Amino acid sequence: MRLNPVGLAGAGLSLAALAGLPFLVLRPSRVLSGTALSAAQAAGWAFPALLAVLAALVLLALWERQATAWAAAAGFLADLALGLLFAAAGWASRRLADPTRPAARVSLGAGLWVCVLGLYLVLFACGRKLQRSPWLKSAVLIAGPLAVLTLLLAGQLGGLSLLKEFANRRDTFAAEFARHLALAFGSVAAGAAVGVPLGLLMHRRSRSEKYVFFVVNLAQTIPTLSLLGLLIVPLALLAQRFPLLGSLGIRGVGWTPAGIVLFLYALLPVAGNTLAGFRTVPPGAVEAARGMGLRPVERLVRVELPLAFPVIVAGVRTALTQNLGNAILAGLIGGGGLGSIIFLGLAQAAPDLILLGALPVAGLALACEVLLDAAVRVLTPRGVGSGA
Amino acid sequence: MISVRGVSKRFGELAAVDRADLEVRDGELAVLIGPSGCGKSTLLRLINRLVEADEGQVLIAGSDTRSARPETLRRSIGYVIQSVGLFPHLTVCENIATVPRLHHWDRARIAARVDELLAMMGLDAAYRDKLPAELSGGEAQRVGVARALAADPRLLLMDEPFGSVDPLTRVRLQTEFRRIQRRLGKTVLFVTHDVEEAVRLADSIAVMKAGRILQHASPGELSRSPAGPFVNDFLGSDYGLQLLGRFRLREALELSAAPAAPRVAPPGTPLLSAEATVKDALSLMIASGTDRIAVRDAERLAEFRLADVLRVLGGPA
Numbered sequence: 014m015r016l017n018p019v020g021l022a023g024a025g026l027s028l029a030a031l032a033g034l035p036f037l038v039l040r041p042s043r044v045l046s047g048t049a050l051s052a053a054q055a056a057g058w059a060f061p062a063l064l065a066v067l068a069a070l071v072l073l074a075l076w077e078r079q080a081t082a083w084a085a086a087a088g089f090l091a092d093l094a095l096g097l098l099f100a101a102a103g104w105a106s107r108r109l110a111d112p113t114r115p116a117a118r119v120s121l122g123a124g125l126w127v128c129v130l131g132l133y134l135v136l137f138a139c140g141r142k143l144q145r146s147p148w149l150k151s152a153v154l155i156a157g158p159l160a161v162l163t164l165l166l167a168g169q170l171g172g173l174s175l176l177k178e179f180a181n182r183r184d185t186f187a188a189e190f191a192r193h194l195a196l197a198f199g200s201v202a203a204g205a206a207v208g209v210p211l212g213l214l215m216h217r218r219s220r221s222e223k224y225v226f227f228v229v230n231l232a233q234t235i236p237t238l239s240l241l242g243l244l245i246v247p248l249a250l251l252a253q254r255f256p257l258l259g260s261l262g263i264r265g266v267g268w269t270p271a272g273i274v275l276f277l278y279a280l281l282p283v284a285g286n287t288l289a290g291f292r293t294v295p296p297g298a299v300e301a302a303r304g305m306g307l308r309p310v311e312r313l314v315r316v317e318l319p320l321a322f323p324v325i326v327a328g329v330r331t332a333l334t335q336n337l338g339n340a341i342l343a344g345l346i347g348g349g350g351l352g353s354i355i356f357l358g359l360a361q362a363a364p365d366l367i368l369l370g371a372l373p374v375a376g377l378a379l380a381c382e383v384l385l386d387a388a389v390r391v392l393t394p395r396g397v398g399s400g401a
Numbered sequence: 402m403i404s405v406r407g408v409s410k411r412f413g414e415l416a417a418v419d420r421a422d423l424e425v426r427d428g429e430l431a432v433l434i435g436p437s438g439c440g441k442s443t444l445l446r447l448i449n450r451l452v453e454a455d456e457g458q459v460l461i462a463g464s465d466t467r468s469a470r471p472e473t474l475r476r477s478i479g480y481v482i483q484s485v486g487l488f489p490h491l492t493v494c495e496n497i498a499t500v501p502r503l504h505h506w507d508r509a510r511i512a513a514r515v516d517e518l519l520a521m522m523g524l525d526a527a528y529r530d531k532l533p534a535e536l537s538g539g540e541a542q543r544v545g546v547a548r549a550l551a552a553d554p555r556l557l558l559m560d561e562p563f564g565s566v567d568p569l570t571r572v573r574l575q576t577e578f579r580r581i582q583r584r585l586g587k588t589v590l591f592v593t594h595d596v597e598e599a600v601r602l603a604d605s606i607a608v609m610k611a612g613r614i615l616q617h618a619s620p621g622e623l624s625r626s627p628a629g630p631f632v633n634d635f636l637g638s639d640y641g642l643q644l645l646g647r648f649r650l651r652e653a654l655e656l657s658a659a660p661a662a663p664r665v666a667p668p669g670t671p672l673l674s675a676e677a678t679v680k681d682a683l684s685l686m687i688a689s690g691t692d693r694i695a696v697r698d699a700e701r702l703a704e705f706r707l708a709d710v711l712r713v714l715g716g717p718a
Contacts, residue, residue, distance in 0.1 A: 295484070295486065297484030297485060297486030298486045298487070298488050298489065299486075300482055300484070300486055301480070301482060301485070301486025301488075301545075302499075303451060303475075304449060304451060304475060304480035304482065304486075304558075305475060305476065305480060305499055305500050305503075305549075306473065306474070306475030306477075306500065306503060307472070307499075307503065308472050311503070315488075316488055319490045320488075320489065320490055
């Protein structure tokens with residue numbers, strides 16, 4: 014018998030949270046605090062089912078066996094628990110709705126969130142075990158979130174306060190969501206367009222390395238908010254001096270400084286990984302390519318880029334995950350994005366509005382991680398990374 | 402085939418190659434040998450212009466190497482290095498096809514050529530789709546040689562190609578390569594620091610020291626009249642023994658006019674195959690304390706005696 018500590022901790026945490034912490038909170042209005050309901054009180058039929066699944070997970074974690082089968086079983090069980098958890102919450106929220114008190118809200122309680130955290134730990138542990146079967150790993154990691162998304166799209170969760178906040182802001186949410194994506198993806202695309210050539214430059218001219226890294230690191234070292242502040246004055250001056258720029262949207266506040274800062278943040282991971290990627294190319298392969306008469310461009314395209322590719326994409330993935338989070342700060346300077354919803358929620362002390370901004374950010378970051386992981390796998394040439 | 406005329410290359414203060422002259426005939430396997438840092442690799446790389454000469458000129462088949470773009474020149478010369486440098490993301494087939502693809506050969510011609518080369522290297526067709534990571538060191542170097550031969554260059558440059566494989570595989574690769582080189586009539590310039598390897602392969606050996614070629618001669622000539630103490634010391638006191646490694650017992654038996662009539666070796670006489678070398682034979686005599694051994698080939702069982710050893714060296718070496 015072997016223990017899986019992370020899996021056990023996650024499963025145990027979920028079980029304890031479900032049994033001991035409030036599952037839902039019933040509030041008189043969206044900003045007032047309310048009464049906590051335990052899962053046993055609120056979840057009805059789903060409570061014993063959830064208990065059974067989580068107990069099974071704990072048993073599995075205690076009894077770790079042959080890695081792949083064990084991890085897949087535990088992972089899918091955690092996915093099932095995740096789906097059940099939200100199905101129960103949605104069902105309970107509709108049962109608790111009181112037509113005579115339209116302002117009342119049903120929020121998700123600490124128990125549910127801790128339970129989700131525990132299940133995430135289980136999934137993480139399973140993902141680690143499934144490194145050797147990448148497709149199964151992706152399936153395990155995606156199935157649970159997909160179940161929750163299905164419930165969401167099917168309107169099963171409509172009774173929850175979170176979704177009521179969404180219903181009130183349907184239009185702005187869509188616009189801010191799109192703006193968030195544009196900021197994160199646009200900055201990373203620009204960062205890659207500049208960062209990859211910078212990495213190549215550092216590789217080919219090693220004397221340029223310290224200068225490039227100095228500049229790129231500087232941007233990374235200055236805290237995001239300070240950098241935003243530092244940009245306000247020069248950009249405002251530029252817009253004042255050249256009205257054309259101003260009319261293009263280049264101003265001290267808004268999406269321009271946010272985009273610039275995010276772009277600078279994307280440079281380090283992309284350029285750094287590009288350099289590291291080129292350094293993984295065996296010197297013998299480069300020497301042989303030269304000796305056989307490949308021109309510099311042919312050498313780059315046929316030998317160096319394919320071999321460096323996985324490391325470069327890993328850099329882009331890091332930049333994207335990081336910028337999906339950092340783009341929240343655009344909300345502070347009028348740059349839009351999901352950050353503006355979060356900061357509005359903070360200003361109104363409306364926890365579910367904060368969540369409405371924060372949850373999609375977390376979801377996006379996780380989804381990008383999984384998707385780009387899969388993309389690297391599909392695009393990586395067969396012989397790379399196999400110890401060659 | 403190759404004419405190196407007064408070529409020099411300096412790296413800062415250091416003269417890596419110092420007014421080197423070298424002539425390599427068509428179909429000759431010439432070995433550049435010397436201690437590390439003597440400039441032998443630099444001289445090799447000056448020929449395909451991976452290093453550009455400061456002065457002097459290199460002619461290949463009569464034309465100056467600087468008359469074309471370096472890439473064009475290199476595509477017409479095979480190049481094999483110690484680390485092999487197979488492209489890890491490409492299959493054996495794709496690796497071998499590198500230069501033919503640069504020459505825009507059509508698909509069918511490339512496929513046929515790859516099959517031909519794999520067969521020549523003693524690798525069966527299953528190796529086509531393997532990746533370099535799936536090959537042993539010896540197999541990888543066979544593919545490296547096949548890749549260098551792919552577009553049928555007349556000249557091959559080899560920089561310690563068998564230096565990183567185990568001794569047993571090295572001898573096998575050397576033997577096979579020598580046979581293939583003879584058959585195809587390729588001109589080869591081969592860099593090594595291993596005297597034994599040089600003696601086993603070379604038609605001629607050029608001994609280098611501090612950027613200069615001290616002597617370029619046949620292996621036998623080097624032994625009979627070394628050009629000075631350095632050449633003598635570098636070749637080593639066992640050079641004569643190494644020289645014996647050049648002769649197969651099959652050839653030696655013809656040289657020494659051993660009786661053609663089959664003789665039954667007395668029981669207990671040590672036995673060697675006719676493919677073994679005279680050096681092996683001498684070694685076996687010493688090890689077993691006898692002055693004769695039996696040599697077996699397909700048709701006969703002949704006797705080879707200690708006295709025959711000296712007669713071998715008397716012949717052209």
